[in-house]
Amino acid sequence: MTTTTIRGSAGTPVALDLQGADAGPDAVAEGARLSGVEVSLFDGVEIRNDEDPAFAVRSKGDASIVKAAKAVGTGEASALVSAGSTGALLAASLFHVKRIRGVHRPAIAVLVPLPGKPVLLLDAGANVDVRPEHLVQFAYMGAAFMEAVQGVKAPKVGLLSVGEEAKKGTEDVVTAHAQLAAGTLDFAGNVEGNDLAAATVDVVVTDGFTGNVALKLMEGTARTVAGAVRDAIRSGPVSTIGGLLIRGKLGRLRAQLDPNATGGAILLGARRPVIVAHGKSTPEGIANAVRMARRAVDEEVVERTEKALGDAGVLRSAPAASFATKS
């Protein structure tokens, strides 16, 4: 097993998958060095996007992502980071890192890559089919993350739907709305697509299908609009000069829209922090993902998520409890 440890701040190291980033393993290793965090690097076979993730994770013990996830499962490492196939990362996390007891489904949470106040969107793609109780857990997990890592007191949580009224949306969304309205969160009710972009709440909850479409759509729309602004500016001599005068300011805005700035998405509901780094990560992007993993460990995101779910009474009953009820 090829494992290299990169020295950094003390503590159980973060496990980093060397494979899967578009920029290659050297860029990933460089990111580990840049992070200043204690990191264990895992090399091995790559599981690609076009493979069946569950099958590949079960059958390929020599895959880098499997080795890294196992190290987290055994406690040799404290968190997992990969820029490889999201499906493989999810499957390896479910098998080897495992879920918090009572969590139905872990969800991918991501800070929306738009200027303005940070907004957490989840699920961004882990679960394409969800039930109302999944959406309810996502809401509490997202709020716990925003408190622990972003320092937002009593985060406002919105449920993504097609209208503000409690009855708008699919049957599952309407059911989840009723449960969240009766719960202990600062629940802002339904929010719509424009609210997600305008940052009217701190956390936006949705199923993994809608969330994944939404995330990629925001990235694509921002790119299209920014490109159209650039083309408009370059389309005449006067505006070209104007463009030179605003270049510095727009450069800073572009940096805000860059997915490398945040480091990646986090899988909430797993027993250890799992960071889904962008496949297009630069070394700086990898470094940010590793730092995010470290911060999640230090801020005890998992422990706080578990407590928030327990306090709200939305954890799935343990089998023993069901048995007791039946007897």
Place this chain on the structure above:
Amino acid sequence: MTTTTIRGSAGTPVALDLQGADAGPDAVAEGARLSGVEVSLFDGVEIRNDEDPAFAVRSKGDASIVKAAKAVGTGEASALVSAGSTGALLAASLFHVKRIRGVHRPAIAVLVPLPGKPVLLLDAGANVDVRPEHLVQFAYMGAAFMEAVQGVKAPKVGLLSVGEEAKKGTEDVVTAHAQLAAGTLDFAGNVEGNDLAAATVDVVVTDGFTGNVALKLMEGTARTVAGAVRDAIRSGPVSTIGGLLIRGKLGRLRAQLDPNATGGAILLGARRPVIVAHGKSTPEGIANAVRMARRAVDEEVVERTEKALGDAGVLRSAPAASFATKS
């Protein structure tokens, strides 16, 4: 019944609901005059967004939208336009304009309000829960519209999902994918959120929940990014001067992003063209919606949609046919 006819180009008039636009009935009437199209204006009670649309449409015979829809149903008018409650417009259309025979569900189709090649998105909100056969019909209806009204030969149709591979997405999306791949359309397979923004296909098909979220998200993201560009430009003296030099070019870009420019969305699958004008329509926006209705009549969108669905063999079998099969 208060009906006023505004003279314009000859032909059966377009029925226009005077109620429901944020700008008020006078602005709607002004839009009718601006359109240059023969229009019948229908005044009466307004059905608001917070009412149950089906109940309100059934019980309020004096509602402007009900009168307008009835006029289209009887053939006194050739198409329906409203900037009022979308739910009420849908319900009134189903009751009085009715569906094309064999269409499961009409869908709201809208040209994506982003710069670049026109892309039709459907369903943008008529049906929050859909089955695979609905998605398949949406694909053929959208392609027929792009051929008839936008003059696109053999439009490329994509199915919105969370990955390019045929197996990615919900079970319903995977089933629809297989049916579309076996059909007669120029089917581009699955597309993702970024493809919608980058205009890689001519028609993007999805359920009304995801489509509605996506549409509002694009509008919101474009507004947020454009606002951030403006703020960045105004944040320093040099860039402020630069901003003055590019103002003319950006004004033209803003006009492209304006939902008033296209006139509105169209309900495909109804027996007459039904145009969903933006609630925030200006008189010019209403005029564009009326012109779109007129063009849909002249270009025989309904007839061509029906033929496309029939040729593809995706119309729902008539009850008589089922009976024949059983006997």
